[in-house]
Amino acid sequence: MKLLDRHGWTASDVVPVPIEALGDGDAVLLPNDYKAADLLPLQSRLKLIAIAFPKFSDGRGFSIAKALRAQGYEGVLRATGALIPDQFAFALHVGFDQIEISDEQAERQPVEQWLGALTAIHDSYQNGEDGTASILTRRRYAAEAAA
Amino acid sequence: MYRYDEFDEAVVRDRVTQFRAQVKRRLEGSLTEEEFTPLRLMNGLYLQLHAYMLRIAVPYGTLSGRQMRQLAMIADKYDRGYGHFTTRQNLQLNWPKLADVPDLLSDLADVEMHCIQTSGNCIRNVTADHFAGVAADEVEDPRPTAELIRQWSTLHPEFSFLPRKFKIAVTGAARDRAAVAVHDIGLRLVRNDGGEIGYKVLVGGGLGRTPMIGKVIREFLPRDELLAFLEAIMRVYNLSGRRDNKYKARIKILVHEIGTDAFIAWVEEEYAKLDGPSVNADPAELARIAAYFAPPAYETLPAVSESFEAAKARDPDFARFAATNLFPHKVPGYTAITVSVKPIGAPPGDATSDQMRVLADLAERYSADELRITHVQNVVLPHVRLDDVPAVWAALVEAGLETPNAGLITDIIACPGMDYCKLATARSIPIAQEIAKRFADVERQALIGELGIKISGCINACGHHHVGAIGILGLDKAGVENYQITLGGDPGEQAALGQRLGPGIDADAVPEAIERIVDTYLEIRADPGEAFIDTVRRVGLDPFKPALQPTEARLEAA
Numbered sequence: 001m002k003l004l005d006r007h008g009w010t011a012s013d014v015v016p017v018p019i020e021a022l023g024d025g026d027a028v029l030l031p032n033d034y035k036a037a038d039l040l041p042l043q044s045r046l047k048l049i050a051i052a053f054p055k056f057s058d059g060r061g062f063s064i065a066k067a068l069r070a071q072g073y074e075g076v077l078r079a080t081g082a083l084i085p086d087q088f089a090f091a092l093h094v095g096f097d098q099i100e101i102s103d104e105q106a107e108r109q110p111v112e113q114w115l116g117a118l119t120a121i122h123d124s125y126q127n128g129e130d131g132t133a134s135i136l137t138r139r140r141y142a143a144e145a146a147a
Numbered sequence: 148m149y150r151y152d153e154f155d156e157a158v159v160r161d162r163v164t165q166f167r168a169q170v171k172r173r174l175e176g177s178l179t180e181e182e183f184t185p186l187r188l189m190n191g192l193y194l195q196l197h198a199y200m201l202r203i204a205v206p207y208g209t210l211s212g213r214q215m216r217q218l219a220m221i222a223d224k225y226d227r228g229y230g231h232f233t234t235r236q237n238l239q240l241n242w243p244k245l246a247d248v249p250d251l252l253s254d255l256a257d258v259e260m261h262c263i264q265t266s267g268n269c270i271r272n273v274t275a276d277h278f279a280g281v282a283a284d285e286v287e288d289p290r291p292t293a294e295l296i297r298q299w300s301t302l303h304p305e306f307s308f309l310p311r312k313f314k315i316a317v318t319g320a321a322r323d324r325a326a327v328a329v330h331d332i333g334l335r336l337v338r339n340d341g342g343e344i345g346y347k348v349l350v351g352g353g354l355g356r357t358p359m360i361g362k363v364i365r366e367f368l369p370r371d372e373l374l375a376f377l378e379a380i381m382r383v384y385n386l387s388g389r390r391d392n393k394y395k396a397r398i399k400i401l402v403h404e405i406g407t408d409a410f411i412a413w414v415e416e417e418y419a420k421l422d423g424p425s426v427n428a429d430p431a432e433l434a435r436i437a438a439y440f441a442p443p444a445y446e447t448l449p450a451v452s453e454s455f456e457a458a459k460a461r462d463p464d465f466a467r468f469a470a471t472n473l474f475p476h477k478v479p480g481y482t483a484i485t486v487s488v489k490p491i492g493a494p495p496g497d498a499t500s501d502q503m504r505v506l507a508d509l510a511e512r513y514s515a516d517e518l519r520i521t522h523v524q525n526v527v528l529p530h531v532r533l534d535d536v537p538a539v540w541a542a543l544v545e546a547g548l549e550t551p552n553a554g555l556i557t558d559i560i561a562c563p564g565m566d567y568c569k570l571a572t573a574r575s576i577p578i579a580q581e582i583a584k585r586f587a588d589v590e591r592q593a594l595i596g597e598l599g600i601k602i603s604g605c606i607n608a609c610g611h612h613h614v615g616a617i618g619i620l621g622l623d624k625a626g627v628e629n630y631q632i633t634l635g636g637d638p639g640e641q642a643a644l645g646q647r648l649g650p651g652i653d654a655d656a657v658p659e660a661i662e663r664i665v666d667t668y669l670e671i672r673a674d675p676g677e678a679f680i681d682t683v684r685r686v687g688l689d690p691f692k693p694a695l696q697p698t699e700a701r702l703e704a705a
Contacts, residue, residue, distance in 0.1 A: 059306070121162065124302065125303075140432065
């Protein structure tokens with residue numbers, strides 16, 4: 001498996017374990033039908049939450065990430081599975097920090113494609129968990145600055 | 148009309164560059180076909196029976212003369228010189244080549260147009276009343292809302308990989324011409340007791356193989372809360388919509404399976420958790436958008452135009468056109484003209500590039516540079532002076548666009564059917580053509596009055612047959628095309644699904660059966676003012692059932 005973040009390939013020794021086996025661990029792997037609210041009691045002690053993407057076309061993980069950030073989770077969020085470069089910006093935008101992909105995929109879709117995809121669309125109509133100010137927000141700033 | 152600012156422009160330009168790179172990566176093999184498919188679909192590109200099909204977004208059906216002229220140029224340059232207006236107010240090209248598509252998108256971007264989210268499991272091009280800003284029964288023009296939704300839903304990071312496609316429609320009028328009750332989300336602009344404008348929110352309507360009428364989940368949503376509330380609905384759907392079976396993946400199935408009350412509770416729970424201000428548009432932003440839809444500079448005119456009245460008295464053909472294809476404008480002395488793209492015997496909704504150019508010219512010269520595409524697959528010139536109608540009509544006659552059948556029995560909605568679509572189980576267009584030929588007589592059409600026939604070539608219902616006053620569904624029965632007929636469907640404010648009249652019939656029996664249904668209606672209608680749909684509502688299906696039987700059987704029964 002290969003891990004990447006917004007700067008390129010990265011590495012981590014933290015191995016998340018499935019929620020059933022978590023015990024008092026601090027890194028959990030969630031299936032993509034997990035309810036974010038169920039994690040509220042323990043999220044403050046978690047360093048890493050990984051969310052499984054069994055298929056890139058199954059977008060549930062994006063909403064789980066968004067919900068976790070909305071309920072105050074501040075640790076590392078990792079998407080693990082079948083995401084493609086064209087989804088990288090979306091993943092960061094909803095609050096993921098890292099993407100974990102297979103070696104096969106990393107070979108077929110090298111890091112340049114992932115980083116290139118990040119800047120394919122420069123502006124977004126939505127405010128992002130990664131600090132992206134939406135076009136709507138930026139219009140407001142521009143109008144306020146002009147006033 | 149809305150005009151892009153530098154942000155809107157940049158997004159569309161970036162999307163073209165992004166798609167160009169995606170095509171290249173596919174051709175080089177870095178993207179598998181499976182990975183590329185949703186990416187091209189999210190840019191409106193389908194692989195059809197004979198070729199690629201590209202669906203160009205016409206947001207809420209509004210476009211300028213310049214945009215229409217560019218569509219004509221594109222149809223000539225990349226296709227076979229014609230395009231097809233769709234039931235989602237879009238334009239489809241049936242023969243573009245994959246390698247040409249990035250350049251085509253770039254040509255579209257030159258006139259502030261795109262193909263973003265005209266297909267795929269994402270929020271699709273938002274639709275609205277085609278008489279927005281024209282109709283007198285309007286609380287407010289729905290297009291600023293629709294444009295706001297277009298922006299918010301464009302390349303939405305969280306909602307681009309939904310369980311299934313997602314369609315939103317908006318109307319601001321009492322009379323629902325946007326079919327909001329058969330959309331995933333339908334929004335009706337309403338005024339509350341305090342005089343404030345907000346939205347009635349319907350969720351879970353839809354056609355397809357499991358047709359449903361949308362359920363009201365909020366009677367009144369304050370205007371400023373729209374986007375956050377939509378986001379709550381979308382999050383519930385994205386997390387809980389079924390993904391195990393594509394035929395059960397639309398939001399209507401979720402609403403149906405858990406029940407409306409439970410669905411409301413889930414949405415409200417999600418909504419309570421949302422940080423509204425981080426999602427909702429600033430009121431100033433909606434006002435900025437709304438300013439683009441300010442009414443054109445109308446002249447002060449008398450309500451009656453002498454030249455228009457004189458032309459009607461002089462020319463019965465013009466009088467017929469004026470009686471059927473004009474819609475009352477809220478401003479005295481003006482009218483909205485429905486240009487029928489349904490000439491008798493031709494594929495419904497197809498327009499040639501020459502016709503598109505004529506429409507562009509007419510819009511610029513006579514209609515405040517505005518055109519609308521209707522979900523009935525026609526084109527509207529929304530702001531024409533009554534004085535100018537004779538001149539517009541003369542130009543339409545010249546272009547073969549003067550068919551006087553708006554809203555009448557030959558103004559048929561039909562999907563592309565087996566002639567173009569790989570999903571289809573039967574032909575649609577030839578059925579529409581045969582019915583239109585049978586009812587070609589304009590006097591007879593006028594006598595029959597308002598009657599919507601809608602034809603789908605498979606159970607996916609792209610021809611909206613469920614909401615046709617007469618619906619026709621083409622199926623495959625052991626290798627033979629077989630057509631089921633339904634009556635009583637209505638996409639409007641009294642939304643209803645059609646009921647099956649009886650067993651399916653062969654293709655060549657369809658026109659005859661429709662004729663007998665119409666004859667029955669003419670016999671039993673209370674008075675000439677009772678529309679077909681109202682007669683069906685009053686008497687039910689029974690009087691129409693014999694119409695499906697062959698002549699001999701009916702004689703025996705009699």
